[in-house]
Amino acid sequence: MDSVIELDGLEVRFGGRPILKKLKASLTGRSIGLLGPNGAGKSTLLNTLLGFYAPTGGSARVLGLDIRTQAREVRGLIGYMPENDAFIASMSGVRFVRMMAELAGLPREQALERAHEAFFYVGLGEVRYRPLGTYSLGMKQSAKLAQAIAHGPKLLFLDEPTNGLDPPARARMIQLIQEIRDRGDLRLIVSSHLLRDVEECCDQVLILKDGNIAAYCDLEQERRSNRRFLELETRGASNGCFLEALERLGCETAQGAQGRIKLILPEGLEIRRLYEAAAEQQIQIRRLNHKRDSLEDIFLKAMEAADGRV
Amino acid sequence: MSNRLITFGEVSRFYGEVLGINRVNLAIPPGITSLVGPNGSGKTTLMNLMTGLIRPTRGDIRVLGVRPDEPEKLGPLIGYCAQFDNFPKGLTGYQFLYSFLRIRGMNDAECEERTRTALATVNLAEAAQRPVAAYSKGMRQRIKLAQAIAHDPQIVVLDEPLNGLDPMARAETIELFQEWGGKGRHVIVSSHILHEVDRISDQVILLSHGYVVAEGQIQGVRSEVKDQPMQILIRCDQPNALAARLFLQDHVVEAKIHPDGKGILLRTTDADQFYLMLNRIVLETGMEVESVAPADDDVNSVYQYLIGGEGGTT
Amino acid sequence: MAVYKKTYRPYEGPLTASWSRFLVIRRYAFEDLRRSRFLTIFYLASFIYPLICALIIWVEHNASALKLLNLEQASRLIGVDAGFYMTLLGWQSMMALFLAAFIGPGLVSPDLTNNALSLYLSRPFSRTEYVVGKLAVLLTLLSLMTWVPGLLLYALQSYLEGWDWAAAHTRIASGTFLGAGIWILLIALLALALSAWVKWKPAAGALLFGIFFVASGFGGAINAVQDTKWGYLLNVSNLVGTVWVQLFEGDDPTNNGAVFFRQAPGSVIPVWLCWAALLVLCLACLYMLSRKIRGAEVVR
Numbered sequence: 001m002d003s004v005i006e007l008d009g010l011e012v013r014f015g016g017r018p019i020l021k022k023l024k025a026s027l028t029g030r031s032i033g034l035l036g037p038n039g040a041g042k043s044t045l046l047n048t049l050l051g052f053y054a055p056t057g058g059s060a061r062v063l064g065l066d067i068r069t070q071a072r073e074v075r076g077l078i079g080y081m082p083e084n085d086a087f088i089a090s091m092s093g094v095r096f097v098r099m100m101a102e103l104a105g106l107p108r109e110q111a112l113e114r115a116h117e118a119f120f121y122v123g124l125g126e127v128r129y130r131p132l133g134t135y136s137l138g139m140k141q142s143a144k145l146a147q148a149i150a151h152g153p154k155l156l157f158l159d160e161p162t163n164g165l166d167p168p169a170r171a172r173m174i175q176l177i178q179e180i181r182d183r184g185d186l187r188l189i190v191s192s193h194l195l196r197d198v199e200e201c202c203d204q205v206l207i208l209k210d211g212n213i214a215a216y217c218d219l220e221q222e223r224r225s226n227r228r229f230l231e232l233e234t235r236g237a238s239n240g241c242f243l244e245a246l247e248r249l250g251c252e253t254a255q256g257a258q259g260r261i262k263l264i265l266p267e268g269l270e271i272r273r274l275y276e277a278a279a280e281q282q283i284q285i286r287r288l289n290h291k292r293d294s295l296e297d298i299f300l301k302a303m304e305a306a307d308g309r310v
Numbered sequence: 311m312s313n314r315l316i317t318f319g320e321v322s323r324f325y326g327e328v329l330g331i332n333r334v335n336l337a338i339p340p341g342i343t344s345l346v347g348p349n350g351s352g353k354t355t356l357m358n359l360m361t362g363l364i365r366p367t368r369g370d371i372r373v374l375g376v377r378p379d380e381p382e383k384l385g386p387l388i389g390y391c392a393q394f395d396n397f398p399k400g401l402t403g404y405q406f407l408y409s410f411l412r413i414r415g416m417n418d419a420e421c422e423e424r425t426r427t428a429l430a431t432v433n434l435a436e437a438a439q440r441p442v443a444a445y446s447k448g449m450r451q452r453i454k455l456a457q458a459i460a461h462d463p464q465i466v467v468l469d470e471p472l473n474g475l476d477p478m479a480r481a482e483t484i485e486l487f488q489e490w491g492g493k494g495r496h497v498i499v500s501s502h503i504l505h506e507v508d509r510i511s512d513q514v515i516l517l518s519h520g521y522v523v524a525e526g527q528i529q530g531v532r533s534e535v536k537d538q539p540m541q542i543l544i545r546c547d548q549p550n551a552l553a554a555r556l557f558l559q560d561h562v563v564e565a566k567i568h569p570d571g572k573g574i575l576l577r578t579t580d581a582d583q584f585y586l587m588l589n590r591i592v593l594e595t596g597m598e599v600e601s602v603a604p605a606d607d608d609v610n611s612v613y614q615y616l617i618g619g620e621g622g623t624t
Numbered sequence: 625m626a627v628y629k630k631t632y633r634p635y636e637g638p639l640t641a642s643w644s645r646f647l648v649i650r651r652y653a654f655e656d657l658r659r660s661r662f663l664t665i666f667y668l669a670s671f672i673y674p675l676i677c678a679l680i681i682w683v684e685h686n687a688s689a690l691k692l693l694n695l696e697q698a699s700r701l702i703g704v705d706a707g708f709y710m711t712l713l714g715w716q717s718m719m720a721l722f723l724a725a726f727i728g729p730g731l732v733s734p735d736l737t738n739n740a741l742s743l744y745l746s747r748p749f750s751r752t753e754y755v756v757g758k759l760a761v762l763l764t765l766l767s768l769m770t771w772v773p774g775l776l777l778y779a780l781q782s783y784l785e786g787w788d789w790a791a792a793h794t795r796i797a798s799g800t801f802l803g804a805g806i807w808i809l810l811i812a813l814l815a816l817a818l819s820a821w822v823k824w825k826p827a828a829g830a831l832l833f834g835i836f837f838v839a840s841g842f843g844g845a846i847n848a849v850q851d852t853k854w855g856y857l858l859n860v861s862n863l864v865g866t867v868w869v870q871l872f873e874g875d876d877p878t879n880n881g882a883v884f885f886r887q888a889p890g891s892v893i894p895v896w897l898c899w900a901a902l903l904v905l906c907l908a909c910l911y912m913l914s915r916k917i918r919g920a921e922v923v924r
Contacts, residue, residue, distance in 0.1 A: 037448075038448035038449065052746075052918070075746060084742075088735060100744075100747065104747045107637075120630050151635060152634045154634075166347070166348040167346075167613055235585070276593055283589075284588075290601065
């Protein structure tokens with residue numbers, strides 16, 4: 001895929017203090033997660049790409065446009081969903097999104113049409129005439145997403161999109177983000193502290209630490225290469241014999257609490273053999289899955305590597 | 311025994327006409343208890359009642375045997391980390407902790423020591439001399455946490471404590487909760503992140519529209535939801551063959567093939583039987599099993615069943 | 625049967641001209657203001673005085689009307705001269721101050737209260753365009769109240785009196801335009817700056833008045849205590865009055881300013897200093913605005 005963002009030695013300082021230190025990367029991928037501890041520079045990076053801060057050194061290209069010289073065109077292609085509240089309390093939802101779309105260059109009628117469409121798309125169809133000040137937190141988040149997509153951008157910046165949402169609203173937001181990602185014509189940068197969200201929504205991940213890039217990797221590839229790691233949850237007689245049987249088959253095992261077992265399958269061993277062992281011993285395999293938290297490992301490794309301590 | 315519990319007896323709290331919580335009965339043992347529910351379901355009301363910040367309209371609350379309207383007795387027992395992000399102006403992190411400890415009546419040396427310990431626990435020792443107003447969101451969250459634990463209370467009540475924390479800080483804070491829970495303290499946490507709740511909680515309380523819809527240990531709660539057969543999701547290469555074999559059994563009541571043709575979602579009234587049978591089926595049909603997962607043995611599914619997708623007050 | 629699903633569609637259509645985007649702000653602000661019945665009535669009421677002036681001009685030139693009023697002898701009832709126009713400008717400018725105090729505070733503070741500004745600026749839309757757009761709201765309305773009626777009355781008088789009168793009195797036209805211009809620019813900038821810095825709308829409105837009345841009192845106090853004349857630099861109405869006198873009448877003034885906008889007694893402040901002071905005030909407002917109108921706060 002062609003690159004969404006190219007960072008070429010991008011450097012940002014605030015009053016002499018370096019916040020982003022000569023970042024160099026080429027981000028491809030439909031949906032890129034942006035991770036990092038607090039103070040790593042995630043918001044600064046997004047703000048710099050949007051043109052709120054001027055880079056003190058180096059440059060960057062967004063969708064092929066230089067952020068220093070073509071900042072205005074860059075902003076025309078971006079939809080931004082900030083982390084904090086962002087609304088005008090006295091305006092109705094539709095009116096607000098319509099004004100934002102017009103400011104992005106859409107003619108009046110199209111802006112109005114698309115404002116309504118955006119509200120239905122994010123699931124706020126019923127409340128679009130009510131003033132934004134009366135919206136609940138979940139509705140405000142969805143309204144922020146609506147204003148980000150109404151003008152038909154090519155790239156979305158989502159900063160903590162599930163912040164403060166209760167579980168159904170969170171699931172809806174994730175689903176929406178996944179739909180947008182799967183379309184292909186609208187790329188995403190998702191900045192979040194919740195690794196689970198990033199895992200579900202993103203193909204690639206950029207991890208920042210202390211203003212440097214600590215890691216940039218492709219989650220799909222990682223998932224594919226983790227095929228041999230399994231997690232089981234068992235119930236039945238005693239696990240001791242089962243573990244022995246597994247080890248006889250050549251697996252490396254580690255026992256967890258409540259019947260949980262982590263194991264590494266040797267090359268060539270099929271999962272059916274595990275079932276054989278379980279059937280012999282009347283053990284139920286209640287849960288079996290390939291290791292989920294690859295992202296957690298990647299993240300922890302990145303944090304460790306950057307300065308030698310976790 | 312009651313001295314180890316936080317009890318609510320037919321407690322109701324109304325704000326004028328607006329319902330906070332209604333006829334709540336609870337007995338919360340030590341360990342990590344999670345409060346789960348949509349926004350507006352009464353979680354914050356429950357926490358405010360526990361800590362004595364508001365009084366119930368009706369009903370009786372006892373915290374380790376102490377009533378919340380005796381703040382002199384309750385104060386040393388409870389630490390509260392509220393949801394909101396407001397701080398007294400002009401204080402540094404250190405001063406913030408120290409002054410709140412002094413209010414509790416400890417002397418200078420003790421306050422200093424406890425402040426340092428608390429700061430070290432939440433990893434804010436370096437930033438302690440900077441004003442709280444200059445802290446990032448994560449740091450403010452941590453200083454709030456420090457304030458809640460500085461006086462070493464038996465009960466810690468935390469309203470969305472992980473909000474704004476990066477993954478490492480989350481993991482560290484969760485470890486902290488587990489440590490306290492293990493030591494026999496009460497850790498009451500409210501959270502929207504259900505998979506975390508699943509991982510760390512000993513018991514869970516589900517709230518909706520001001521009512522407690524379920525409470526207890528997670529596995530226990532699921533099996534109480536009797537009118538719903540267990541759902542199990544199996545990803546494999548021959549879901550049809552598996553389905554055919556399953557329908558020969560009485561306890562399987564429903565089987566749904568996943569749209570991508572590589573998985574099957576089934577419901578059974580007898581999970582134990584099913585799993586033992588699965589072992590045999592895998593061997594006999596030579597099926598490749600990709601993954602097996604109970605689809606509703608966790609807080610997420612219980613949430614779906616009892617509270618549903620419409621969320622809270624909108 | 626075809627089933628249509630509501631989905632996102634990208635936008636490939638035409639865009640509006642890049643320079644014209646600031647007008648979007650003005651249009652939305654006008655729609656909001658029109659909803660307030662009080663403002664509409666107040667605005668219409670501000671045209672009463674110009675109408676009365678028009679009537680006076682017409683009566684002066686209308687013989688039968690004069691006969692009716694028994695004023696044949698006193699054919700010059702009210703002199704239509706520089707003073708007449710300055711008085712008009714003075715009244716209308718004070719009404720303009722009231723209007724700015726009602727409208728101004730609500731222009732910028734709602735955008736800042738809930739951080740909507742970052743959304744404005746994340747679009748192809750700059751801080752300058754934002755400020756110009758908001759200014760345009762006030763400038764348009766205040767212009768229609770101040771120099772537009774002034775110039776129309778000038779045209780009326782010229783038409784009735786003859787174009788020679790116009791040629792002899794061009795300073796009236798230019799004075800009206802420039803004098804009104806400096807005033808409305810000043811109060812528009814002040815209103816916006818206060819709206820950006822003061823969240824509570826009544827407070828912002830009150831401060832706008834305060835700058836004129838309280839500051840002048842303060843200036844008077846300085847004059848009295850320090851036995852000096854420089855306190856008049858704080859008195860904005862003096863500053864504006866002096867500037868107007870120069871614009872309307874040059875070096876040979878017959879008036880010492882307009883109602884509400886008098887020159888300092890004894891013409892003690894040189895005109896260039898008044899201009900400079902007003903300019904400094906405008907620049908201060910622009911600086912205040914630039915501090916608050918940002919996409920993202922620079923912390924530390």
